[in-house]
Amino acid sequence: MIPxxxxxxxxxxxxxEYGQARxxxxxxxxxxxxxRGYIAVEDQAWVATRxxxxxxxxxxxxxxxxxxxxxxPGRHHIQVCxxxxxxxxxxxxxxxxxxxxxxxxxxxxTDDGRYSLIxxxxxxxxGTAPMMQVxxxxxxxxxxxxxxxxxxxxx
Amino acid sequence: xxxxxxxxxxxxxxxxxxxxSLSAYRESGGYKAxxxxxxxxxxxxxxxxxxxxGLRGRGGAGFPTGMKWGFLPKGPGEKYLxxxxxxxxxxxxxxRLLMERDPHLVLxxxxxxxYAVGCSRGYIYIRGEFxxxxxxxxxxxxxxxxxxxxxxxxxxxxxxxxxxxxxGAGAYxxxxxxxxLESLEGKRGMPRLxxxxxxxxxxxxxxxxxxxxxxxxxVPLIVEMGSTWYAGIGRPKNTGxxxxxxxxxxxxxxxxxxPLGIPLKELIFEHAGGLLRxxxxxxxxxxxxxxxxILPAEKCDVLMDFDSLAAAGTMLGSAGVIVLDDSVxxxxxxxxxxxxxAHESCGQCTPCREGCGWYVQILERLEKGEGRTSDLDLxxxxxxxxxxxxxxxxxxxxxxxVRSYVTVFRDEFQYHVDHKKCLAEPAPAPI
Numbered sequence: 001m002i003p004x005x006x007x008x009x010x011x012x013x014x015x016x017e018y019g020q021a022r023x024x025x026x027x028x029x030x031x032x033x034x035x036r037g038y039i040a041v042e043d044q045a046w047v048a049t050r051x052x053x054x055x056x057x058x059x060x061x062x063x064x065x066x067x068x069x070x071x072x073p074g075r076h077h078i079q080v081c082x083x084x085x086x087x088x089x090x091x092x093x094x095x096x097x098x099x100x101x102x103x104x105x106x107x108x109x110t111d112d113g114r115y116s117l118i119x120x121x122x123x124x125x126x127g128t129a130p131m132m133q134v135x136x137x138x139x140x141x142x143x144x145x146x147x148x149x150x151x152x153x154x155x
Numbered sequence: 156x157x158x159x160x161x162x163x164x165x166x167x168x169x170x171x172x173x174x175x176s177l178s179a180y181r182e183s184g185g186y187k188a189x190x191x192x193x194x195x196x197x198x199x200x201x202x203x204x205x206x207x208x209g210l211r212g213r214g215g216a217g218f219p220t221g222m223k224w225g226f227l228p229k230g231p232g233e234k235y236l237x238x239x240x241x242x243x244x245x246x247x248x249x250x251r252l253l254m255e256r257d258p259h260l261v262l263x264x265x266x267x268x269x270y271a272v273g274c275s276r277g278y279i280y281i282r283g284e285f286x287x288x289x290x291x292x293x294x295x296x297x298x299x300x301x302x303x304x305x306x307x308x309x310x311x312x313x314x315x316x317x318x319x320x321x322x323g324a325g326a327y328x329x330x331x332x333x334x335x336l337e338s339l340e341g342k343r344g345m346p347r348l349x350x351x352x353x354x355x356x357x358x359x360x361x362x363x364x365x366x367x368x369x370x371x372x373x374v375p376l377i378v379e380m381g382s383t384w385y386a387g388i389g390r391p392k393n394t395g396x397x398x399x400x401x402x403x404x405x406x407x408x409x410x411x412x413x414p415l416g417i418p419l420k421e422l423i424f425e426h427a428g429g430l431l432r433x434x435x436x437x438x439x440x441x442x443x444x445x446x447x448x449i450l451p452a453e454k455c456d457v458l459m460d461f462d463s464l465a466a467a468g469t470m471l472g473s474a475g476v477i478v479l480d481d482s483v484x485x486x487x488x489x490x491x492x493x494x495x496x497a498h499e500s501c502g503q504c505t506p507c508r509e510g511c512g513w514y515v516q517i518l519e520r521l522e523k524g525e526g527r528t529s530d531l532d533l534x535x536x537x538x539x540x541x542x543x544x545x546x547x548x549x550x551x552x553x554x555x556x557v558r559s560y561v562t563v564f565r566d567e568f569q570y571h572v573d574h575k576k577c578l579a580e581p582a583p584a585p586i
Contacts, residue, residue: 017319020359025341026324030283051341064343064501066325067283083245084445084491085402085477090584121327121495122245122445123284126402126475127409130586136286143586 001042007035011050021051025061029068038069066120074109074116076154080132083122089129095119097144101151158421163412164396165372169256175291177298180259186304188375192267193312201271205374207382209394214239214367215444215472217461224272226354227362234362236274238265238371239335240281243327244444245495246475249398249410250368254288258295264371266305267378269316272364276317280335283324292320327499331547332365334501345501346547369398389415393460401427403478416460423478431585435480443472445492446552448559482582485564486571489557490518496553507550510541514557521568524575531568534561
């Protein structure tokens with residue numbers, strides 16, 4: 001499993017833009033993850049060859065950054081912020097509600113692959129707590145009712 | 156001027172529906188400061204204006220921006236200005252607002268900064284999770300380039316400056332400037348030992364200055380209105396407008412702009428709508444993001460500026476004001492923060508890597524009612540062993556709140572040991 005031709009071209013463009021091949025590593029990993037939702041071991045080997053890096057260096061970077069995943073997430077990857085402001089504004093209740101409603105625990109995925117759920121550290125949206133990020137999008141000022149409506153809209 | 160009469164300078168455009176567009180920004184007078192800088196001023200003159208304005212860094216440390224730029228070597232030779240848009244300090248959400256709602260203000264300040272220090276290739280390092288802000292900035296850079304505000308021979312002045320946008324991938328530590336540089340080079344974000352400082356050996360081994368988004372957003376104002384006018388805002392040595400992020404148990408959380416030095420209580424009770432629930436009084440305030448010592452309610456008669464908060468034993472930090480009412484258990488709150496730092500420690504220094512894990516273990520057992528009285532002193536001892544003994548300030552950033560919570564609210568921690576439950580009376584979450 002290696003990145004598609006289109007992704008490879010975008011990675012080449014990133015190498016050009018940054019001037020230094022190694023600097024394009026994060027961008028390359030973002031692009032691969034955007035293509036298939038996670039970064040496979042084979043992808044890492046491909047990136048290592050393309051950027052002329054030891055595979056261990058690539059694996060080290062993948063494991064260092066929270067956003068990079070090595071397993072497929074659900075179609076709707078729900079990340080609930082759990083840091084202090086969100087905690088005192090109700091993220092625990094949101095997580096409890098999500099766990100019950102989706103029948104999964106923090107870190108799990110529904111059997112149909114529709115939702116995955118994980119709690120994460122501060123997403124920088126404390127003024128609109130509690131909040132969560134689903135795939136790329138922020139959903140702020142959440143209540144249980146708004147959460148239910150949102151889940152309904154995610155097919 | 157009272158704060159009621161204060162008109163926002165940094166946030167003046169954000170409520171326009173088309174605030175992210177170049178045309179809207181220009182209509183409100185945008186890019187005049189860049190034009191003035193590159194056409195009428197020398198880089199040295201811009202640098203002197205920024206020095207004279209008294210502008211201090213808004214990312215947390217409050218270091219004078221002009222002096223920081225002045226550390227870069229003069230004359231030709233590759234050097235870099237890097238914009239730190241990796242906003243991640245819990246309680247802080249001001250830079251995101253600027254980037255998502257007024258990206259050209261950020262770009263204009265950044266381009267002027269590049270001109271002042273002689274940088275022809277500026278890097279913007281944006282937090283990976285800020286996908287919307289990243290897309291908005293990409294578009295803004297494209298627009299600016301098409302209008303000859305970035306790229307070659309800017310506005311016919313002979314000044315060249317390319318702007319490169321770089322996405323992080325979720326790591327609090329990359330807000331630390333040398334970790335950010337490592338990340339920009341495509342590596343794990345592990346802070347570098349200093350010296351050498353980035354001003355001598357920074358990105359790709361070249362002299363580099365790293366500035367916060369809000370700091371940079373002040374620069375067009377200084378160039379346009381002059382340093383004397385700018386220095387008249389705020390208080391001596393704490394000059395200029397400031398974005399305060401208010402969150403937690405208040406009625407109207409959000410970003411508020413006032414001069415540096417607004418009274419903390421005015422910010423909370425007049426502007427942020429006061430406390431969320433009438434039955435729940437103020438317990439404490441974290442004035443500068445999660446890394447700073449906490450202020451109990453009785454010590455909240457302070458001014459929100461660098462020196463006033465330092466005198467009060469805490470820090471302005473990133474001005475992330477987290478308001479806690481009396482439903483908050485301080486053991487629970489501190490455990491939440493300890494988990495954050497344990498997750499975000501890069502792991503290279505033993506005191507921080509191991510210490511953060513110990514904090515979590517000790518606080519978990521206190522929270523569960525399995526703690527011992529000696530745990531309180533153990534927490535304080537750990538802080539003494541971490542603070543000052545790590546490469547970067549993340550160790551200090553966890554040691555300081557732990558020491559302050561355990562010291563200020565010692566009775567609550569002791570109550571957990573003695574009664575195996577919280578002293579605070581919990582309230583249902585307000586959702």
